Amino acid sequence: xxxxxxxxxxxxxxxxxxxxxxxxxxxxxxxxxxxxxxxxxxxxxxxxxxxxxxxxxxxxxxxxxxxxxxxxxxxxxxxxxxxxxxxxxxxxxxxxxxxxxxxxxxxxxxxxxxxxxxxxxxxxxxxxxxxxxxxxxxxxxxxxxxxxxxxxxxxxxxxxxxxxxxxxxxxxxxxxxxxxxxxxxxxxxxxxxxxxxxxxxxxxxxxxxxxxxxxxxxxxxxxxxxxxxxxxxxxxxxxxxxxxxxxxx
Numbered sequence: 001x002x003x004x005x006x007x008x009x010x011x012x013x014x015x016x017x018x019x020x021x022x023x024x025x026x027x028x029x030x031x032x033x034x035x036x037x038x039x040x041x042x043x044x045x046x047x048x049x050x051x052x053x054x055x056x057x058x059x060x061x062x063x064x065x066x067x068x069x070x071x072x073x074x075x076x077x078x079x080x081x082x083x084x085x086x087x088x089x090x091x092x093x094x095x096x097x098x099x100x101x102x103x104x105x106x107x108x109x110x111x112x113x114x115x116x117x118x119x120x121x122x123x124x125x126x127x128x129x130x131x132x133x134x135x136x137x138x139x140x141x142x143x144x145x146x147x148x149x150x151x152x153x154x155x156x157x158x159x160x161x162x163x164x165x166x167x168x169x170x171x172x173x174x175x176x177x178x179x180x181x182x183x184x185x186x187x188x189x190x191x192x193x194x195x196x197x198x199x200x201x202x203x204x205x206x207x208x209x210x211x212x213x214x215x216x217x218x219x220x221x222x223x224x225x226x227x228x229x230x231x232x233x234x235x236x237x238x239x240x241x242x243x244x245x246x247x248x249x
Contacts (some may be wrong), residue, residue: 008125011139019175022154046238047144048211052204055137058202100130114174121181126199
């Protein structure tokens with residue numbers, strides 16, 4: 001159990017540090033950053049689908065006798081992701097954006113990101129309780145989609161009126177809720193042990209939703225044949241990395 005605590009906490013700390021990736025916006029031109037994000041999103045899609053279909057769902061099916069329960073948990077993960085996204089959308093404000101008056105959607109984005117990271121912490125800790133390979137795979141999948149997401153969140157905060165330094169700070173503060181989520185789950189795990197397995201298909205549903213609903217449509221915006229082909233190669237590379245993690249068992 002001590003190993004689970006160690007792996008989980010190291011993983012969520014690494015995931016939290018991803019939030020400072022917004023510093024890339026200081027170093028790269030907008031065109032270069034946009035080009036980089038295109039392939040990071042492709043890699044993320046492969047990682048998320050790979051974790052869901054190669055690790056989380058098979059692990060859950062292996063441990064739960066009644067497969068219907070796994071399907072229900074996957075659907076619950078999909079629907080809960082839809083609800084979270086639906087109710088944490090941007091809100092309009094008629095006062096001009098400024099550093100003295102950040103728009104409400106910036107705060108809503110922070111709240112939504114904090115909640116999302118808290119759930120990521122729960123999922124990572126729950127995955128390590130299932131097995132080491134599943135925990136590592138889930139950590140990779142979270143990192144893959146956190147990098148483009150955190151750059152996007154940073155952009156939302158700056159657009160909403162935060163200065164770049166404040167955007168970095170608040171983005172980091174919202175990211176450390178992943179650590180809180182992991183601590184909460186690990187503390188309560190002795191009382192939730194028999195239900196832990198249901199967290200795996202729930203995480204799979206969330207990852208499938210994020211990849212299919214949020215990220216794949218972004219990839220379809222690129223119509224250049226050579227860039228689209230490279231997208232596919234990078235996506236398959238993301239899948240391959242998650243597949244290779246099987247051999248850690």
